Amino acid sequence: MSSTLLEVTRASHEEVERLERLIVKDLQTEPPTNKDRLHQSHRVRNMIEQISSTTHKLIEIYEDKDNARKDEIAALGGQSATSANVNVFSAFYDRLKEIREYHRRHPAARYVVDTNDEYEQLLKEEPVIEFTGEEAFGRYLDLHELYNDYINSKFGNQIEYSAYLDVFSDPGKISRKLKLTRQYREYMQKLLEYLVYFFERTEPLQDLDRIFSKVIAEFEEQWSNGLVEGWKNENHEDGNLQQQDAIIDLDYYSTVEELIELGPEKLKEALAALGLKTGGTVQQRAERLFLTKHTPLEKLDRKHFAKGSRGPEQNGGAVALQPSEDAKEIALMEAKMKKLCDLLYETIVRTKENIEKKHALTYDEIVQEREEDEVQPESESDDEDQQIYNPLKLPMGWDGKPIPYWLYKLHGLGQEFKCEICGNHSYWGRRAYERHFKEWRHQHGMRCLGIPNTKNFNEITSIEEAKQLWEKIQEKQGLNKWRPDLEEEYEDQEGNIYNKKTYTDLQRQGLI
Numbered sequence: 328m329s330s331t332l333l334e335v336t337r338a339s340h341e342e343v344e345r346l347e348r349l350i351v352k353d354l355q356t357e358p359p360t361n362k363d364r365l366h367q368s369h370r371v372r373n374m375i376e377q378i379s380s381t382t383h384k385l386i387e388i389y390e391d392k393d394n395a396r397k398d399e400i401a402a403l404g405g406q407s408a409t410s411a412n413v414n415v416f417s418a419f420y421d422r423l424k425e426i427r428e429y430h431r432r433h434p435a436a437r438y439v440v441d442t443n444d445e446y447e448q449l450l451k452e453e454p455v456i457e458f459t460g461e462e463a464f465g466r467y468l469d470l471h472e473l474y475n476d477y478i479n480s481k482f483g484n485q486i487e488y489s490a491y492l493d494v495f496s497d498p499g500k501i502s503r504k505l506k507l508t509r510q511y512r513e514y515m516q517k518l519l520e521y522l523v524y525f526f527e528r529t530e531p532l533q534d535l536d537r538i539f540s541k542v543i544a545e546f547e548e549q550w551s552n553g554l555v556e557g558w559k560n561e562n563h564e565d566g567n568l569q570q571q572d573a574i575i576d577l578d579y580y581s582t583v584e585e586l587i588e589l590g591p592e593k594l595k596e597a598l599a600a601l602g603l604k605t606g607g608t609v610q611q612r613a614e615r616l617f618l619t620k621h622t623p624l625e626k627l628d629r630k631h632f633a634k635g636s637r638g639p640e641q642n643g644g645a646v647a648l649q650p651s652e653d654a655k656e657i658a659l660m661e662a663k664m665k666k667l668c669d670l671l672y673e674t675i676v677r678t679k680e681n682i683e684k685k686h687a688l689t690y691d692e693i694v695q696e697r698e699e700d701e702v703q704p705e706s707e708s709d710d711e712d713q714q715i716y717n718p719l720k721l722p723m724g725w726d727g728k729p730i731p732y733w734l735y736k737l738h739g740l741g742q743e744f745k746c747e748i749c750g751n752h753s754y755w756g757r758r759a760y761e762r763h764f765k766e767w768r769h770q771h772g773m774r775c776l777g778i779p780n781t782k783n784f785n786e787i788t789s790i791e792e793a794k795q796l797w798e799k800i801q802e803k804q805g806l807n808k809w810r811p812d813l814e815e816e817y818e819d820q821e822g823n824i825y826n827k828k829t830y831t832d833l834q835r836q837g838l839i
Contacts, residue, residue, distance in 0.1 A: 332396050336388055339381050346374045353450055362464055365529065369454040372531040456528055465529040467678040468671070470495065473518050482511050489686075492679045496668035498661055499557045506557075506657055515660045522667040529674070538670075539663060546662045550655060558658045586613040603632055687767035722755075746788040748772035761785075 350371050358364040391397055402418065461469035474491045477483035482505035486494070494500070495518070505511055526535065549555045586594065587609055594612040595605045603615055618627060668675065685693060721729035722740060735741065743753050744760040749768045754760040763769050764785050773780040776790065778797045787793045817830035819839050833839045 332388060332399050336385065336396075339385050339388075343378050343381055343385075346378050349449055350374050361466070365456055365465060365531075366453050368531045369456060370449065370452055373454065374449065458528070462525075465525075466674070467681050468492075468525065468674060470521070470678075473514070473521065476514050476517065480510055480514060481505060481508070482514075489679055489682045492675060492682070496665060496675070498664075501557075503558070503654075507653060512653075512657055512660075515657060515664065519660050519664050519667075522664060522671065526667055526671065530670075533670075538666065542662055542666050543659065546659055550658065555658050555662070557661065558654060583610070583613045583617050586617055589613075683771055684767050687770050744788075746772075747790050748776070748788060748793060 353367060353371055353374075356367075358367050388396060402422075456464075458464050459469045461467060461471065470491070471488065473495070474488050477491060477495070478485055482501045498506070498515075501511070523535065526533070546555065550558075589597075591609045591612065594609065598605045598612060598615060603619075605612070607615070688696070715728060717729045719729075719732065719735075721732065721735050724730045738756050738758060740756040742757065743755055744757075745751055745753055746760075746763065746769065749763065749772050752768060754763050764780070770780050773784070773793070776793060778784065778793055783800060784793055784796065787796060815827040817825050817827060819825070819830075825833065830839070
């Protein structure tokens with residue numbers, strides 16, 4: 328005997344309530360590490376998806392398009408009964424007989440399985456989250472593949488990876504002509520897909536669809552007014568300027584089939600802009616347009632030109648397409664990308680700091696740091712159940728507990744030191760302040776100033792003071808200064824070479 332619809336409805340409501348209680352219970356515990364926080368978020372996300380799926384099934388049952396639920400409710404009250412209560416009881420005992428017969432033939436069905444333990448196991452589940460080694464479990468972005476696409480493209484520049492992290496979120500410096508190429512579109516699609524995938528893995532409880540719906544609404548309003556950054560007045564300029572901005576190199580299309588994918592309307596507009604005939608099938612239009620890839624328009628047979636056409640103003644080998652739809656699609660992708668970069672701002676900053684830190688480390692130090700990162704989450708997870716009472720927010724000692732307050736005062740850990748060379752980074756305590764002069768952050772800052780990080784510059788945290796001291800050292804050492812006593816050379820009769828000071832001394836003594 329199959330489960331009735333009413334029983335399915337009851338069980339579904341019960342499952343939804345249990346999952347809601349589990350979500351509340353899970354969120355009441357504060358995860359001690361970033362790894363535990365991600366596991367908790369993905370567990371909650373999975374339970375929300377189960378609730379959503381179960382709710383959709385309940386909606387289908389309540390809509391009752393096939394009247395199955397209505398018939399079942401009528402059967403419970405005796406469908407054939409009109410006014411006789413006897414028929415109601417007879418229907419009840421008939422169903423009771425069927426149930427007893429079913430359990431007699433299936434004895435195992437008598438025992439009710441307790442699902443509490445099964446639901447409790449969901450709280451201990453550790454979902455599998457895929458991260459690359461460079462992403463370090465969601466702490467950093469891994470944009471190396473997109474960086475290679477950027478520096479090898481026509482719209483990109485030959486810059487370092489750390490500099491790319493500053494410019495990838497701001498495509499405003501790229502010209503509109505290069506943005507309308509297929510290469511830029513594919514790059515932007517790839518970048519947007521990666522950022523969406525990374526955001527879904529690190530922030531699974533965020534409603535990305537709702538975020539994008541707001542972005543689209545704001546974009547549509549700005550686009551209609553021609554106020555989209557980097558695409559201003561796209562819809563309000565004259566046709567000649569639109570055609571000039573919409574030129575696409577045919578170098579990106581190696582076959583006629585690729586041109587066919589543009590569609591008949593775009594091919595027609597492109598042929599019209601070049602002064603060529605716009606009739607025929609899609610295949611004929613694409614073949615006619617493809618002729619301009621290797622043949623200048625001046626040498627093209629006149630039979631391909633439309634009647635009364637004087638030829639296009641553009642150079643051969645370029646196609647003018649109407650930019651409105653393509654430009655709008657690319658501009659919308661840029662708007663979504665910028666919104667994701669705003670949401671991932673802290674991650675982008677951490678990624679850049681990590682890259683700069685790696686530049687100042689040796690290979691052995693990088694390997695050692697990676698091993699410590701792998702061991703650290705395991706040691707933290709062992710003490711996840713221990714909640715440490717630390718109202719004064721004292722630093723943690725080697726045993727994982729706050730250090731004594733007298734030791735905190737002895738080392739002056741409440742004293743803040745700021746270093747302008749390190750980007751106004753704060754160091755707490757004299758010991759950490761003195762140690763930082765040999766660390767990667769200070770070394771990188773001195774390297775950017777073009778000053779060697781020697782002992783002479785210890786205790787110097789101001790950029791202006793460091794520059795003044797470096798100028799004094801250079802003057803004292805005589806760098807870039809002509810010293811005739813030491814550098815001017817003299818030769819005696821025997822061909823011996825002396826500097827000016829030695830030569831005059833020997834000559835004064837009568838030895839030369």
